[in-house]
Amino acid sequence: MTTLILHRSGPDSWVVTSDPNQLTMPEMPAMLSLRGGLFAADARRPDLVPWADIDNVEAAADWILVFYGSEVLAALETEAAVGDHIAVEITDPPTNHPLARLALARWLHRWWPSAHAGVARLDQRLLRAEIGALTWAMQDWLDEADGPEAWLGTHEWAAVETAVAQAPGFASGAELALEPTASGGTAGRRTSFTASLHLLIDAADDLAPDSPVATADLPWPEELIEPALVPSEQDDYALTAGGTTTAAPDWWLVPPRSVGGGEDALRWTEDAGDLTVEVTVGDEPADGLRLRAYAEGDDFPVAAGPLVREGAVYRGRARSTAVEPIDLVEVYHPDQVRPPVPSGMAESWRRGVRGIVNLRTHAAATGQALGGIWPFAAEILATTPLTPQ
Template sequence: MRLIARHGVWCAGEPAAPAPLVAVLEVSGAVLSWTVDADTGPHIAFTDPARADWLWRVVGVDGHRALADALAEPVSDDGAAVEAPAAQLLPGALDHLRRLAFGHWLRRWWPASHRDGIAELDQALVAAEIAALTDDAQDFFDDDALDDAVDELLEPHLAALDAHALRGDPRVQAVVARARELAELQGVEVRGGGPAAVRSDYALAAGLGGGRAAAGEVAGGVASIAWSAVPPGIFDAAEDTVAWRVEADGDGTRAVVRVELVGPDTPEGIGVRLRAAGVAGAGALEADGRSVFALADADRRPLTETDAWGRDWRGAAVAVGAAVDEPAGHRERVRELARSRLRRPPADALLAEVLAAESDY
């Protein structure tokens, strides 16, 4: 195994692609990452080699000794390398951890979309399966690892899992039974009752109707959401799901923005920004995915109706959430991965994926 210094730590393997194409898992003393749409090995960043006492499980006892000696070398400049030829990953040794990392990736990056026809995953079942995979991998975690919090995974979904237990599908019943067992072992209160209430009107179109009386529409267009800028499971993952317009009347100039939603959670409070040549404004989304906010010029003076009509709006840009740089091509790779897994779920697919694939037919 060849170790290369990157960002102050020893690393093995080629770096994975950036988000949203990377599945990440923190274990004791290391962070593992894989590119989700590539059949490549893991990238391992050894954050604290002394805690990585699981290494013998994946490189063998002799390999662990050789790797420990190599990792003891001081980390110098990025790009410095040290060799541990006796340390080679055993075939399949990290398959379980890769599946667990992919489960966490599904929670964050699965591109559910009404517009694109990509089915949602049952997040209660995803959490239950991740909890079981985590429990089966306890030899790789210690008290300081972030990704072994089974109680935090399950607690928000217990009511939904109770409802799933009433389904006749034995696959679902087995997952739910394991989740309830783990919840009890973690000291999480297991409640009876039906599913938690969810918002039922989430298939919102991106139209901008409603609200105040119509004003003069000065400009309008569509934009896309950068997935890494917003929380998961709220917005439709298709492109061009942000519809915006600039309207002006005697009361001034304002932006009206609406975003298509998916799933039960609301976008309330998530920031929205519009920028054009010498014009800017910001607001926050309401529960229905809509936001209305005033616009001002470069000197922060409210934009008048006359000024609005005299502006060039062709370069206007609307952003939702945090300011990030995320290529649209990366999102399209994720969508294609999701479509391929729904068309033909692989052997290591989570049950939630299988059920979503079955619902497509």
């Protein structure tokens, strides 16, 4: 049995949580905007029952009933006037429900970094195809801003619907898992996939590279809120060697995987106020990136300019207006709506993302169900070659 806490957060709104100390959104939220409220699985703890903030119980009734159960819905509908803090026990925590899987898949699509030391490259076409299948299954519950049209173009949606019609089981993800043999371990795991996975790969192949929906244009619900991050034990660090300072770009400020994922992906030198910046190009290069630089004690940029892609790097130059030397350079895209997070928070977020990626990579490589949720197809293929059929 699992106890859920229903906490009144406003005159007509409720927070649903399995942790009485977690009334706010999880620190690393895998969010969906649903009819009648927000839904957030914990990317760090997928074994926990996802959190929700419900502002319209009537509009959210269908997914509350299916996901949390009749006891929770009844408490919200009939006991709302009794108190502001209600405990309800449920028997089957729905951590592997397609709704939770969809939230986590979209989080991975937003935050999985570019491949670098220790981080595998994730096939984003395949992940988007799986997101499409899960979106198909959950489309009646999704808010319009987070629905199929926001994620897939007409051609892509048709490809996903064809694959779902031929193998509807893969929408739940149950058929996409590697199943360890009785001997267990890496050597004994099955490396051939079901026919539904091959259909999913076929659907991914149909996702044209000139899709009308680009990665940078996708709506990210996380950008609508301030993340509840624990401050880092150290600030973003910059290392200087031989006149060149190296640092990591702030992933909040750039499109997903547009820059390198390493801690040395950003490099700059300053000579008598002339700033030269170089940034490693990521798995999904983006146009329109810019630089802005700050001197110690300045709240406003003292140098700014465009970054131009030249092969494997973006390069840019700018002239500083400050007397003091530059101690911070940011890479950003003007279309990123999320305001900058403090430097310590940005580094803490990257460390959190890397921790999740490492954990999920290990689970996929060893055929484990992390928190009861089987790995996604793209995660499996990133660690296990596909056996031809």
